[in-house]
Amino acid sequence: MEIPKHFIERYSLFIKDFNILTMPLPKSFRVNTIKTTVNDIKKRFKEYNIKITQLPYYKEAFISDSPEIGKTLEHFLGYIYSQEITSMLPVLIVKKELKNANLVLDACAAPGSKTTQLACLTKATIIANDIDYRRIKALKYNIERIGAINTILTNQDLRFFPNMEFDIVLLDPPCSSEGTTRKNPNVLEQWSMQQIIKHSNLQKQLILKAYNLVKKNGILIYSTCTFAPEENEEVVNYLLEKTTARLEKIIIPKFKTYPALTEWRDKKYNKQIEKTIRIIPELQDTGGFFIAKIKKC
Amino acid sequence: MLKKIEKKEGKRLLNLLKKEYDIEQNIFKNYELYEKNNKIYLGPKNIIEKAISCGIPIYNLKSKKPSTTFFQSFGMFIKKNIIDLNKEQTIYYIDGKDILIVQNEKKYVLVKYKEFSIGCGLIKDNILKNQIPKNKQIRLKYI
Numbered sequence: 001m002e003i004p005k006h007f008i009e010r011y012s013l014f015i016k017d018f019n020i021l022t023m024p025l026p027k028s029f030r031v032n033t034i035k036t037t038v039n040d041i042k043k044r045f046k047e048y049n050i051k052i053t054q055l056p057y058y059k060e061a062f063i064s065d066s067p068e069i070g071k072t073l074e075h076f077l078g079y080i081y082s083q084e085i086t087s088m089l090p091v092l093i094v095k096k097e098l099k100n101a102n103l104v105l106d107a108c109a110a111p112g113s114k115t116t117q118l119a120c121l122t123k124a125t126i127i128a129n130d131i132d133y134r135r136i137k138a139l140k141y142n143i144e145r146i147g148a149i150n151t152i153l154t155n156q157d158l159r160f161f162p163n164m165e166f167d168i169v170l171l172d173p174p175c176s177s178e179g180t181t182r183k184n185p186n187v188l189e190q191w192s193m194q195q196i197i198k199h200s201n202l203q204k205q206l207i208l209k210a211y212n213l214v215k216k217n218g219i220l221i222y223s224t225c226t227f228a229p230e231e232n233e234e235v236v237n238y239l240l241e242k243t244t245a246r247l248e249k250i251i252i253p254k255f256k257t258y259p260a261l262t263e264w265r266d267k268k269y270n271k272q273i274e275k276t277i278r279i280i281p282e283l284q285d286t287g288g289f290f291i292a293k294i295k296k297c
Numbered sequence: 298m299l300k301k302i303e304k305k306e307g308k309r310l311l312n313l314l315k316k317e318y319d320i321e322q323n324i325f326k327n328y329e330l331y332e333k334n335n336k337i338y339l340g341p342k343n344i345i346e347k348a349i350s351c352g353i354p355i356y357n358l359k360s361k362k363p364s365t366t367f368f369q370s371f372g373m374f375i376k377k378n379i380i381d382l383n384k385e386q387t388i389y390y391i392d393g394k395d396i397l398i399v400q401n402e403k404k405y406v407l408v409k410y411k412e413f414s415i416g417c418g419l420i421k422d423n424i425l426k427n428q429i430p431k432n433k434q435i436r437l438k439y440i
Contacts, residue, residue, distance in 0.1 A: 048439040071438035147370040153350040
């Protein structure tokens with residue numbers, strides 16, 4: 001896979017090692033605590049002689065080089081769920097708030113990684129929504145596999161979602177996926193500025209609607225798996241311009257993050273944007289990601 | 298369309314599960330039963346009008362078959378109509394194969410391996426007929 005020259009020029013401000021974008025991603029999984037415990041999984045994998053390493057910042061998550069994870073009884077029974085590390089972080093950030101939540105929305109939920117993770121961490125009712133009916137099938141399969149009873153599936157364009165009030169809304173909208181090249185190398189073949197702008201325009205509409213669905217003092221998590229500031233800082237900045245939203249500082253103990261950009265090209269962003277985080281692959285051998293934690297005021 | 302099952306019908310279904318599998322009814326008290334296309338779902342107490350599905354499917358009204366998903370989630374509460382497989386049989390079963398057994402009475406049973414609830418099986422003519430959905434079948438290497 002060759003990385004386009006224009007891509008390197010564009011992102012060399014925060015990516016120093018572009019080679020890592022062509023390397024395979026370490027395999028990671030999460031323990032489904034609805035059905036089993038972390039200790040049982042550790043014990044069983046030790047018996048299998050499959051090496052797994054617990055993550056210091058998330059004790060329910062493990063990485064493993066073994067290609068054999070999918071051939072275990074635990075995989076079949078839905079005791080474990082394969083999920084990329086960065087994709088686990090948006091839910092991890094609201095772990096505390098989830099304890100008192102009654103209603104949670106996963107706004108662009110398919111294939112269900114975050115929905116099933118939410119179900120492990122809350123007794124709240126979770127509405128898992130996705131616009132794409134074909135992807136709903138995978139979402140339904142994963143919810144059933146994990147045994148997440150407290151879930152409701154909807155197939156709505158988020159922009160026209162019925163007016164409701166949620167304690168927490170997760171918005172991980174369609175994006176240019178630049179941070180997933182280690183898993184999907186063909187992302188760079190389709191990479192273009194037109195795609196970035198197209199996504200950015202849609203994301204601005206979605207973040208406004210998602211914010212409207214959060215109840216007062218509730219939390220909106222906005223995340224993408226892309227590097228483009230137009231799809232990250234600029235989208236959150238747009239929300240700050242249009243509403244009274246306030247950003248909350250994100251701290252993930254023992255996890256290295258890169259500060260968000262407060263300006264990009266000719267644009268200067270609201271100072272609050274400093275509270276959002278970027279995850280750069282070379283920092284921790286992961287994919288690329290962006291997360292903002294937004295409080296409704 | 299997903300619709301809430303009326304109290305009386307819900308009670309009848311739970312009684313049926315109690316009779317067939319001796320499963321305690323109070324484990325369902327925090328949930329509600331719903332129906333769509335002859336499938337019974339166990340889901341949250343309240344759903345919204347736009348819901349297309351919820352929770353997990355537990356029972357098929359047409360075939361009168363409990364789902365593998367239901368047995369995998371609630372198998373530990375089932376005390377009746379259980380068949381225990383050994384390691385080799387379990388590997389075959391999860392791979393989608395039928396198992397020869399010495400039981401004749403036609404019925405759906407919970408298939409277990411040690412303490413693990415593997416899923417649903419159909420006993421018929423001395424065969425445990427495989428009921429693991431095709432998209433869940435795998436060739437296990439570690440058990």
